[in-house]
Amino acid sequence: MTPVTCFGDRVVAVFGLGGSGLATALALAAGGARPIVWDDGEAGRNAAAAKGLSVENLAEIDWTSIAALILSPGVPLTHPEPHWTVRLAASHGVEVIGDIELFVRQRRLQAPGAPFVAITGTNGKSTTTALIAHLFAAAGHDTQLGGNIGTAILSLEPPAPDRVHVIECSSYQIDLAPSIDPSVGILLNVTEDHLDRHGTLEHYAAVKARLVQGAKTAVVGVDDPWCAAIADDIERQGGKVIRISVEKVLVDGVYAIGETLYSAEGGRAVEVAALAGVGSLRGAHNAQNACAALAATRAQGLSLDQIQAGVRSFPGLAHRMEQVGRLGPVLFVNDSKATNADAAAKALSSFEAMYWIAGGKPKTGGIVSLAEYFPRIRKAYLIGEATEEFAETLDGHVPFVRAETIDKAVPLAAADAVASGLPEPVVLLSPACASFDQFRNFEERGKAFSAAVLALPGIGKV
Incomplete structure (x- = not known):
């Protein structure tokens, strides 16, 4: 745990008592603050009470005594409209922040130079975060991995000069971290997503940009116009920027041509890493993730030999291009x-x-x-609420069946792939959808797929 001392002996309101919310309240209490907590769900309130926290309805408290409102990132800050706790806080001049901001402030108090790598982007941030943490750990560093991936940031060990925090940050978390200032900030890409929470793509991009604008070193993917403009803006303001690309050769920065990574300075490029044979980093998107990881870890002092060795031992991220098993030639x-x-x-x-x-x-x-990829798809197996919409899009282009559920889709796809006689057919779960129609989250959906695969007769390990 990271005890948060910056609100010592002051009353702090905490709304949202999921994993990160409860961890936040406990970290505040451990640092000497007096948290008052609330959640719309009875289970969250009961869990907090069992930990000895003060559970009070925030609609009924005296807000004049509140130093800050710590909001769970899943609770609307601005769109589609501010949550009622946000309105109450604003009406009393109370700042609204999140757990990432608490960590940032504690780091400045406790160990301002402690290595802190923060990663965001519409896609790829979890793999990049896991890869960077793996590279540091493989090189022998005390590495703390968390944030939007896995462990809540305040449940990690506290910042220290010899400890590296590698933290995935969602746009929701950045929105609640106004003074975020990582040693290295990474912005991979910006494409349309979460507009229900940010209103417009412009606002979404601006929120993402905050993470790299406050960084000592900004690593920015420049293959989309939003990020390219953000990189230029940071440079104009005197910030240090390392650009990364998988679509163009850079004069300065890190780029990939196929499975080979290059580092360029003043137009002179040298080969710095190779991804050939690394199944966990297959594809152009993973080349971008690897470029970001290489730039970030070099900026924090890792050698090229350490990076290359770490890349080759990277096991990959669960539920992201995770190789589950083989059935003959079928992956x-x-x-x-x-x-x-x-x-x-x-x-x-x-x-x-x-x-x-x-x-x-x-x-x-x-x-x-996704139409450009349809010729690669031998057959599609449609599940969940999107079935009819996807069927309409695929009709006449890709053969499909309405499989309804994953446990029905897997054996159907496996049988067709085995019968195809192709040298390297792939049964791929890549839903292009949220999971909430049939599962609580994408992790549960991925586990259901893996269980169905591993139940197939004759299945072997990769």
Whole structure:
């Protein structure tokens, strides 16, 4: 745990008592603050009470005594409209922040030079975060991994000069961290997502930009216009920027040509890493993730030999291009984390012959944008609420069946892939949808896929 001392002996309101909310309240209490906590759900309130926290309805407290409102990132800050706790805080001049901001302030108090790598982007941030943490750990560093991936940031060990924090940050978390200032900030990409929470793509991009604008070193993917403009703006203001690309050769920065990574300075480029044979980093999207990881870890002092060795031992991220098993020549890949079409495109571009399991709770735009990959898809197996919408898009272009559920889709896809006689067919779960129609989250969906694969007769390990 990271005890938060910056609100010592003051009353702090905490709303939202999921994993990160409860961890936040306990970290505040450990640092000497007096948290008052509330959640709309009785289970959250009961869990807090069992930990000895003061549970009070924030609609009924005296807000004149409150030093800050700590909001769970899942609670609306601005769109579609501010949450009632946000309105109450604003009416009393109380700042509204989140757990990332508390960590940032504690780091400045406790160990201002402690290594802190923060990662964001519409897609790829979890793999990049996991890869960077793996590179530091493989090189022998005390490494703390968390944030939007896995462990809540305040449940990690506290910042220290010899300890590296590698933290994934969602746009929701950045929105609640106004003074975020990582040693290295990474912005991978910006594409349309979460507009229900940010209103416009312009606002969404501006929120993402805050993470790199406050960084000592900004690592920015420049393959989309939003990020390219953000990188230029940071440079104009005197900030240090390392640009990364998988689409162009850079005069200065880190870029990939196929599976080879190059570092360029003043137009002179040298080969610095190779991804050939690293199954956990297959595809152009993972080349971008690797470029970001290489730039960030070099900026924090790792050698090229340490980086290359770490890349080769990287096991990959669960539910993101995760190789689950083989049945003869058929490879089964769990890409459940692909919750939108842009994320699914990364997987679809990585294989030549696929039996694609797709569907769930659809996102705006569906899978129309994936048409360029349809020739690679031998057959699709549609599940969940998106079935009819996806069927309409695929009709006449890709053979499909309405499989309804993952446990029905997997054996159907496996049988077709085995019967195809292809040298390297892939059964791919890359849903291009949220999971909430049939599962609590994408992790649960990915586990269901893996369980169905591992139940197939004759299945072997990768």
